[in-house]
Every structure is written in structure tokens, then in C-alpha cells.
Amino acid sequence: MNKIAKFLVTSALCALTIFATGCGSDKQEAKKADPNAPIKIGVTAGPHAEIMDNVKTLAEKQGVKIEVVEFADFVSPNVALSQNELFANSMQHAPYLKATLEKEPKFELVEVFKTVNFPMAIYSTKHKNIADVPEGAIIGIPNDPSNGARALLMLADKGFIQLKDNNDINSNVASITSNPKNYQIRELDAASIPKAMPDLDLAVINANYALVANLNPSKDSLMIERSDNPFVNIFVTTKSNLEDKRLATIQKIYQSEDNKKFIEEHFKGSITAAF
Numbered sequence: 001m002n003k004i005a006k007f008l009v010t011s012a013l014c015a016l017t018i019f020a021t022g023c024g025s026d027k028q029e030a031k032k033a034d035p036n037a038p039i040k041i042g043v044t045a046g047p048h049a050e051i052m053d054n055v056k057t058l059a060e061k062q063g064v065k066i067e068v069v070e071f072a073d074f075v076s077p078n079v080a081l082s083q084n085e086l087f088a089n090s091m092q093h094a095p096y097l098k099a100t101l102e103k104e105p106k107f108e109l110v111e112v113f114k115t116v117n118f119p120m121a122i123y124s125t126k127h128k129n130i131a132d133v134p135e136g137a138i139i140g141i142p143n144d145p146s147n148g149a150r151a152l153l154m155l156a157d158k159g160f161i162q163l164k165d166n167n168d169i170n171s172n173v174a175s176i177t178s179n180p181k182n183y184q185i186r187e188l189d190a191a192s193i194p195k196a197m198p199d200l201d202l203a204v205i206n207a208n209y210a211l212v213a214n215l216n217p218s219k220d221s222l223m224i225e226r227s228d229n230p231f232v233n234i235f236v237t238t239k240s241n242l243e244d245k246r247l248a249t250i251q252k253i254y255q256s257e258d259n260k261k262f263i264e265e266h267f268k269g270s271i272t273a274a275f
Contacts, residue, residue, distance in 0.1 A: 039250070051259070088241070090236070093232060094231075095146065109237070114274040120225045123203045125197045152175065
């Protein structure tokens, strides 16, 4: 069989396949539109999954079916949501979503409501009170752009320093405009800061690394990040889902007193409700 004949046969077979099965996007739209299908919500393994499992249990009591889909990374949930493989996801904060959309503007993902906060906090093995911290004290903060900015915003919010813009999530050490007590800001790998605490006056530590070091933000810190900080986690869906009435139902269940009580009792202050 010559090349032209092969091409014609192949094209005919492809046409028949498409006619018989339909395109993938149509399948996804039909699946998304099925009112009886479980609501698929993507989460990352760990706290987000544990909280959503509780939401699933509460929803079942109201006749609402939720399927919790776990992911091992932070990239896949947004990809899956953009491809209509999920109805929504719950695993990120607004700055992360913004960064994702800057890279992938076709995703058309939007925030629906706030969920929980993994609070950054200030710890010390040298000082029991902030008032005891001397001028020129060494303050350790994460050295990566996202967490470093978050730490600086917290230090500004608590009055240690001032930044060009105390709300700029892209702040860095060069953004400091006022440091009246000459604090030494030492940038360190985020995961290593708990081990470096003996060499620091103050350590600004993410909740996940604090938990690994057996530090509870609510109980062991000198200061804790405010609950309405820009890095609060959010529930996300697609623009096309915004008019779906199920969103309001899920929000009501997630932000219910029952779920808030679960978060408080299960995580004992290491993770807090942002509603």
C-alpha cells in the first residue's frame, strides 16, 4: 500500500472513531453537568485531605455526595481542575493561585471562599518575651521568595520593621525601609530554621516545619501571624462553575461550626480556621 493510500485509510478510521466516541471535552462537559455524580474536590495529602474528609462526612448527612481526590503535589490539582476533572480544589493560598494563573492564564480558576490558615509564627529558645529581645538581635527568616516575603510582611505587621509596601507579597530584604532597632535579618533555608534556633534570637517558621520540630504555633510561639493574612488557604473552582448552586452548599458545610470545631480539636491550634 502506498503512502497516499495509507493516509486515506488512517484518516477514515480516525473519522469513524471520532464519530462513534465523540471528543474528550464533550465527555468532560457532560460529566461535569451530571447533577447526580459525586462532587470531586482535589486536595493534597495531609491536613487538607483530613479536613475535606470531615466535610464529606458532614455533607453526606445533608444528602450531598463528595469524592475527595488526593494529590501528592501542588501542581496537579490546578491542572486537573482546569481540565474539568475536578469540580473544585482546596490546597493553596491566593498568592500561589495568582502565580499559577500568571504561568497558565488559560486555566480560568477563581477563589470561592477562605478555608484554613497554616500560621507562620515567631519562636525563640533565648527569649521568653518579645520585650526581652535586644537591639541588633538576629532574626532568621526563610530564604525562598514566597516564604521570605511572608516572613517580612509578618515582621512589618508586628512592628519590627517597615517595608516599601507592607502588603506587597513580593517583598524582599531590599524592601525594608525602616529598621530602628537594627535587627539582623538572616535568610536561611526554611526547613533548617528550627535547628538553627539556638543561634538566633528570633526564628520565623512556617507551620509545616514548626510541626515537624514539635512546635505548635498557638502554644509555643511568641507571636503568631494574623488570621486574615494574604496567605490564608482558599477553595478554588473554575469561572464556569461560579453559578453552580452546589458551591454555596459546600461553603456552608465547610465554614460550619461543626467543621470549625473539628479543625480546632484535631489540629490543636497548629492549623486554624480562616472563617
